[in-house]
Amino acid sequence: MSFKIGNLEIENKIILAPMAGVSNSPFRILSRTYGAGLVFAEMVSDKGLLFNNEKTIKLLYMTDVEKPMAQQVFGSDLKTMVEAAMYIEKNSNCDIIDINMGCPVPKVAIKAQAGASLMKNPDMIYSIVSEIVKKVKKPVTVKIRSGWDNQSVNAVEVAKRIEEAGASAITVHARTRAQGYGGFADLDVIKAVKEAVNIPVIGNGDVVDGPSAKRMLEYTKCDAVMIGRAALGNPWIFREINAYLKDGTIIDRPTHQEIKEMMILHFNSLADLKGEHTAILEMRSHGPWYLKGIEHASALRKQLSQTKTKAEFISHIEAFFE
Ligand SMILES: Cc1cc2nc3c(=O)[nH]c(=O)nc-3n(C[C@H](O)[C@H](O)[C@H](O)COP(=O)(O)O)c2cc1C
Structure with missing residues (x-):
């Protein structure tokens, strides 16, 4: 099972x-505890690091408990990307430095010409990856999309350049930038990338449970699968998929008691790290995710999306799950 x-x-x-606003240390610890083999931290801006932006x-x-962990960085400028990677190498205890070449949001992909915008420029991708690989000792990985749009699906070409530049693995989110999060991930793109390169390929897009993880692994022969949205409010997904891949076991969904305890644990660990106010703001999203399907x-x-204090948060949950 390892790779x-x-x-x-x-x-x-x-x-x-990596999920901006979500894949922070408390969430990564929960994911590792429940069986993720590797966790990605949300993207950080190259210039934000270099300009000493506090946020x-x-x-x-990060903490040692969550290792192995990959820290992702985004940007579009060769010089600042290399300096940011060196900054991460020196100041973070992460195990991998990952470069974002897949983010579709306008602020990143259009305004900053970073994220998925780089898919339009394989030469630039080569330069960024090869320069970073020369300057840091930690393994460098890259997360890409299928391409910019349907007319320019170039993941295979880009993946070959990334391998040539010395990267240690590639994640393919098998959607184009134009697709955003709509439509379906195209497993054939992951399969084609896996056939084209020798470094490990991580498949990504629409894995939601054991059967969908198995399908992606078997069909594309990718080395691992990455889970995004299906982990929101659902750290149990990692143990469920591991059990299914091992011998087809279907683990019961968490009980209401387990969900309640997890919500409180998640809240407390966010509050320890960021203070009660920020924890409340973040739990306004996480809370409803935990309740999906209930x-x-x-x-x-509705109550959780409006809570103002820890006491309110806990009393709403306790009243519901009583
Ligand atoms: C809330 C949210 C934030 C995200 N932030 C990032 C990010 O910081 N870096 C990145 O490479 N991808 C980011 N993504 C994309 C995911 O890493 C992943 O590629 C995508 O959700 C597809 O996987 P899924 O179908 O398992 O959700 C984000 C996705 C979501 C839903």
Whole structure:
């Protein structure tokens, strides 16, 4: 079940995706605890690091419990990307430096010409990856999309350049930038990339449970799968997929008691790290995610999205799950 990125042994094939505003240290710890073999931290801006932006630097916070961890960086300028990678190498205890070449949001992909915008410029991709690989010792990985749009699906070409530049692995989110998060991930793109390169390929897009993870692994022959949205409010997904891949076991979904305890644990660990106020703001999203699929929870969802204190948060949950 294990695989390697550079010299780093990853104990299984299930990986937590980088998700801005979500994949912070508490969430990564929960994901590792429940069986993710590797966790990605949300993207940080190259210029944010270099200009000493306090918020950006705080995003680098991590603990040894969550290792192995990959820290992602985004940007479009060769010089600042290399300097940012060196900054991460020096100031973070992460195990991997990952470069974002897939982010579709206008602020990143259009305004900053970073993220998925780089897919339009394979030469630039080569330069950024090869320069970073020369300057840092940690393994460098890259996360790409299928291409910019349907007319320019170039993941195979880009993946070959990334391998040539010395990267240690590639993640392919098998959607184009134009697709955003709509439509379906195209497993044939992941398969084609896997056939084209020798470094490990991590498949990404629409894995939601054991069967969908198995399908992606078997059909594309990718080395591991990355889970994003299906992990929101659902750290149990990692143990469920691991069990299914091992011998087809279907683990029961968490009980209401487990969900309640997890919500409180998640809240407390966010509050320890960022203070009660920020924890409340973040739990306004996480709370409703934890309640997905639970009947008669719409009033609670609304209450959680408006809570102002820890005491209120806990009393709403306790009243509902009583
Ligand atoms: C809230 C959110 C934030 C995201 N932030 C990032 C990010 O910081 N870096 C990145 O490479 N991808 C980011 N993504 C994309 C995911 O890593 C992943 O590629 C995408 O959600 C597809 O996987 P899924 O179908 O398992 O969700 C984000 C996705 C979501 C939903």
